[in-house]
Amino acid sequence: MALLKVKNMRKDFDGLEVLKGIDFELNKGEVLAIIGASGSGKTTLLRCLNFLETPTSGEIYIDDKLIYDAQKDIDLSDAQLREKRLNFGLVFQQFNLFPQYNVLSNITLAPSLYIKADIKRKKKEANLEYIKNLFKPGARKIFLQKRSDLRQQANSMHEDIEKLAMKLLKRVGLLDKVKSYPCELSGGQCQRLAIARALALNPKILCFDEPTSALDPELTGEVLKVIKSLKSKDSTMIIVTHEMEFARKVADKVIYMADGVIEEMGTPSEVFGNSKSQKTRAFLQKEPI
Amino acid sequence: MDFGQIMLSLAQGFATTCLLFILTLIMSLPLGLIIAFCSMSKIKPIRWLSRTIVWIVRGSPLMLQIIIVFYVPGLVFNYPMESRMFAVTVAFVINYACYFSEIYRGGIESIPKGQYEAGKVLGMTSTQIFFKVVLLQVIKRIMPPVSNEVITLVKDTSLARIISVGELIKSSQDMMKATASILPLFYSGIFYLAFNGILTLLFNYIEKKLNYYQG
Numbered sequence: 031m032a033l034l035k036v037k038n039m040r041k042d043f044d045g046l047e048v049l050k051g052i053d054f055e056l057n058k059g060e061v062l063a064i065i066g067a068s069g070s071g072k073t074t075l076l077r078c079l080n081f082l083e084t085p086t087s088g089e090i091y092i093d094d095k096l097i098y099d100a101q102k103d104i105d106l107s108d109a110q111l112r113e114k115r116l117n118f119g120l121v122f123q124q125f126n127l128f129p130q131y132n133v134l135s136n137i138t139l140a141p142s143l144y145i146k147a148d149i150k151r152k153k154k155e156a157n158l159e160y161i162k163n164l165f166k167p168g169a170r171k172i173f174l175q176k177r178s179d180l181r182q183q184a185n186s187m188h189e190d191i192e193k194l195a196m197k198l199l200k201r202v203g204l205l206d207k208v209k210s211y212p213c214e215l216s217g218g219q220c221q222r223l224a225i226a227r228a229l230a231l232n233p234k235i236l237c238f239d240e241p242t243s244a245l246d247p248e249l250t251g252e253v254l255k256v257i258k259s260l261k262s263k264d265s266t267m268i269i270v271t272h273e274m275e276f277a278r279k280v281a282d283k284v285i286y287m288a289d290g291v292i293e294e295m296g297t298p299s300e301v302f303g304n305s306k307s308q309k310t311r312a313f314l315q316k317e318p319i
Numbered sequence: 320m321d322f323g324q325i326m327l328s329l330a331q332g333f334a335t336t337c338l339l340f341i342l343t344l345i346m347s348l349p350l351g352l353i354i355a356f357c358s359m360s361k362i363k364p365i366r367w368l369s370r371t372i373v374w375i376v377r378g379s380p381l382m383l384q385i386i387i388v389f390y391v392p393g394l395v396f397n398y399p400m401e402s403r404m405f406a407v408t409v410a411f412v413i414n415y416a417c418y419f420s421e422i423y424r425g426g427i428e429s430i431p432k433g434q435y436e437a438g439k440v441l442g443m444t445s446t447q448i449f450f451k452v453v454l455l456q457v458i459k460r461i462m463p464p465v466s467n468e469v470i471t472l473v474k475d476t477s478l479a480r481i482i483s484v485g486e487l488i489k490s491s492q493d494m495m496k497a498t499a500s501i502l503p504l505f506y507s508g509i510f511y512l513a514f515n516g517i518l519t520l521l522f523n524y525i526e527k528k529l530n531y532y533q534g
Contacts, residue, residue, distance in 0.1 A: 080440050127437070128437070
């Protein structure tokens with residue numbers, strides 16, 4: 031059973047067709063590398079998967095369950111879109127860290143906002159119940175108990191998030207930078223922080239949009255090392271990259287895109303070593319491995 | 320008339336100036352944000368309306384606006400303004416809200432799209448993205464133009480005398496007539512300078528506080 035299935039995804043920008051029907055499947059624990067020349071639609075595909083762009087048509091299945099159908103889901107509410115989006119994580123080329131928060135807060139900001147929203151909702155429920163049972167004996171006691179339980183729950187959830195963030199920072203090697211601000215980090219450190227931030231929400235599929243294109247070769251290495259270390263049977267990743275060597279070594283599946291279609295798809299050895307398409311061969315000859 | 324009396328009279332005018340200044344700031348800062356949102360609205364009629372208002376308010380003299388707010392209700396709707404201070408405050412709030420709205424708009428539009436997208440892929444709501452991610456960055460960026468505008472406001476309050484609100488310049492003019500000397504006018508300048516000096520220090524302090532991060 032495929033974890034992710036994309037069916038006939040199309041996207042056009044005011045008549046300019048960027049994606050011309052993309053179909054692929056990805057199993058759990060697999061790493062998919064998407065390669066191709068600039069303008070071939072790689073980034074647009076990734077942005078469509080994360081709902082930063084609305085596909086013109088196409089279906090997205092997760093665990094064989096249809097989660098998005100561009101034809102039907104035209105007017106999704108923000109909340110519905112958010113829920114679908116959380117299946118995916120995205121690491122940007124330009125990091126997009128929050129400059130006013132320190133390293134730890136960059137990771138904990140989004141999760142702690144959910145906790146707050148969740149607790150607030152529960153508090154409201156408790157308030158309503160209290161008002162309903164206002165004249166019953168003992169209602170106030172139950173209400174106060176509930177409130178203090180919620181407070182404790184919130185505290186422990188915040189602590190858990192912080193622990194998780196520290197664990198992730200250790201994993202990406204930034205434990206000594208916890209209190210630093212993004213402006214004090216090198217490009218490689220920024221990107222590693224961005225990876226940790228995406229991991230904190232525990233997405234089913236983690237996407238990377240050219241994660242090393244804004245970095246010099248030396249920093250590229252440290253980021254690729256971290257991405258490689260994430261590979262496990264539980265983590266599924268899609269990586270748009272120009273690092274052919276990395277794609278060949280780390281990916282389980284490679285897609286070569288050209289002009290908005292999948293020109294070639296297969297294992298790294300199939301695509302790199304034994305490409306069937308003329309276009310793929312021409313592209314790979316130009317790109318140094 | 321001795322120096323003490325002149326100063327006392329000027330201080331009274333200065334109190335009115337301060338009151339007008341504070342009232343205008345308190346109301347125009349948030350109102351400006353609302354106008355900024357309207358100017359950036361996806362709904363075209365709202366956007367056009369808002370931008371037209373901003374054009375009219377920024378494009379005509381504040382003095383004229385004060386006169387209109389004070390006299391038009393009485394002349395046209397037969398509902399005369401009772402309080403001069405109220406009229407002048409309304410005119411100032413509208414005028415400054417429009418200027419602030421353009422500063423806000425510039426600040427908000429200068430935030431890279433990536434910040435919104437990062438918030439989105441992390442599952443934040445638009446409200447959370449605005450208040451938790453964007454707002455502080457906007458505030459940092461707009462601090463210099465806002466401080467400019469605030470300092471201008473201090474001096475613009477002198478326009479209130481056009482409908483005989485007893486602010487600082489008005490009292491210094493009264494003192495000039497009473498003492499037959501030009502000195503009270505210079506004294507009033509010292510009030511403005513001192514006030515703006517304090518404001519400058521305050522804004523420097525805020526900018527320094529916001530300098531804990533770059534970018």
